[in-house]
Amino acid sequence: RPRVLSGIQPTSGSFHLGNYLGAVRQWVALQDSHDAFYMVVDLHAITVPQDPKELRAATRLAVAQLLAAGLDPERCTLFVQSHVPEHAQLGWVMNCLTGFGEASRMTQFKDKSAKQGTAGTSVGLFTYPILQIADILLYQADQVPVGEDQRQHVELTRDIAERFNTRFGETFTVPAPYILKETGKIYDLQDPSIKMSKSASSPKGLVNLLDDPKVSAKKIRSAVTDTETVIRFDPEHKPGVSNLLSILSTLTGTKIGELEQGYEGKGYGALKTDLAEVVSEWAAPFRARTQDFLDDTETLDAILAKGAEKARAVAAETLAQAYDKVGFLPAK
Numbered sequence: 001r002p003r004v005l006s007g008i009q010p011t012s013g014s015f016h017l018g019n020y021l022g023a024v025r026q027w028v029a030l031q032d033s034h035d036a037f038y039m040v041v042d043l044h045a046i047t048v049p050q051d052p053k054e055l056r057a058a059t060r061l062a063v064a065q066l067l068a069a070g071l072d073p074e075r076c077t078l079f080v081q082s083h084v085p086e087h088a089q090l091g092w093v094m095n096c097l098t099g100f101g102e103a104s105r106m107t108q109f110k111d112k113s114a115k116q117g118t119a120g121t122s123v124g125l126f127t128y129p130i131l132q133i134a135d136i137l138l139y140q141a142d143q144v145p146v147g148e149d150q151r152q153h154v155e156l157t158r159d160i161a162e163r164f165n166t167r168f169g170e171t172f173t174v175p176a177p178y179i180l181k182e183t184g185k186i187y188d189l190q191d192p193s194i195k196m197s198k199s200a201s202s203p204k205g206l207v208n209l210l211d212d213p214k215v216s217a218k219k220i221r222s223a224v225t226d227t228e229t230v231i232r233f234d235p236e237h238k239p240g241v242s243n244l245l246s247i248l249s250t251l252t253g254t255k256i257g258e259l260e261q262g263y264e265g266k267g268y269g270a271l272k273t274d275l276a277e278v279v280s281e282w283a284a285p286f287r288a289r290t291q292d293f294l295d296d297t298e299t300l301d302a303i304l305a306k307g308a309e310k311a312r313a314v315a316a317e318t319l320a321q322a323y324d325k326v327g328f329l330p331a332k
């Protein structure tokens with residue numbers, strides 16, 4: 001079975017609709033066809049300042065949400081990044097293989113560091129994509145299910161994997177991004193020219209999965225559309241309406257063309273009302289399940305212990321190979 005690996009940051013508290021539709025939904029689907037490794041990336045989270053207590057709570061909350069979304073520890077390996085020290089260990093080697101210029105071209109770093117200023121930007125934020133390379137290569141992943149905003153990081157991973165293999169001999173699987181066209185980029189409800197994101201979206205533009213479903217429904221009903229009246233999928237000219245259609249299509253499993261037909265002669269209000277209902281009906285049980293997993297810390301931590309053990313078995317083997325290839329003297 002081909003292998004997939006992906007990760008999500010624990011920083012945000014609630015996942016948002018972009019995280020779910022762009023990534024987590026695919027993680028759930030891929031469990032059956034792939035050998036799947038999924039993790040909560042707490043090492044990545046500390047590239048910006050974190051309160052220790054909050055980070056710990058956010059890590060468990062992220063795991064609870066992944067379980068509530070449908071990850072099944074019997075069918076995938078679910079773990080916390082810091083429980084597998086090999087990530088940091090291989091990360092160092094990857095740091096030494098990546099060019100400063102190459103890392104400087106990462107758009108996510110440029111955006112985030114521009115916002116924080118040089119003084120507020122850690123070196124960790126700069127090398128963030130390089131740790132991500134280690135995350136992926138440690139598991140010899142064939143595919144990496146992510147949203148469009150992670151494509152550049154996966155491309156860099158490919159480059160560095162090829163570089164390592166050329167320099168030291170065949171060691172790593174060169175991974176491919178797994179990004180769905182329909183949901184790879186979910187847009188902000190208030191500004192459909194930008195992606196939905198915790199940091200950039202206004203509160204009204206962002207649908208948090210753990211919010212009161214009534215609040216989310218209201219945000220959807222007041223989503224920005226355009227001055228036409230026709231419900232048509234046309235991301236370039238009608239980004240707001242197209243975003244709503246993409247979300248509705250994915251959550252209901254109805255083709256966009258069918259939705260367009262169904263809404264012929266109807267106004268934007270009808271589309272928004274329907275989507276608001278679909279999202280709140282999805283979110284209510286998701287919230288309840290998340291709370292259930294969160295209430296049972298013992299079970300949750302046991303899942304993570306087992307996940308870390310399974311992950312380490314794979315990661316340790318790859319790390320040993322890589323260290324050997326690089327020329328490190330084995331410890332006796």
Ligand code: TYM
Pocket residue numbers: 005006007008009010018019020021022023024041044131132135136144145146147148149150183184185186187195196197
């Ligand atoms: P993170 O935590 O920012 O986001 C988690 C996943 O959600 C996707 N995503 C979106 N997809 C569609 N539309 C949106 N508006 C949207 N917003 C977020 C992201 O693309 C991502 O797939 N660097 C990663 C975490 C990471 C990782 C890895 C991923 C660390 N190591 C190894 C894959 C493999 C990140 O910050 O994701």
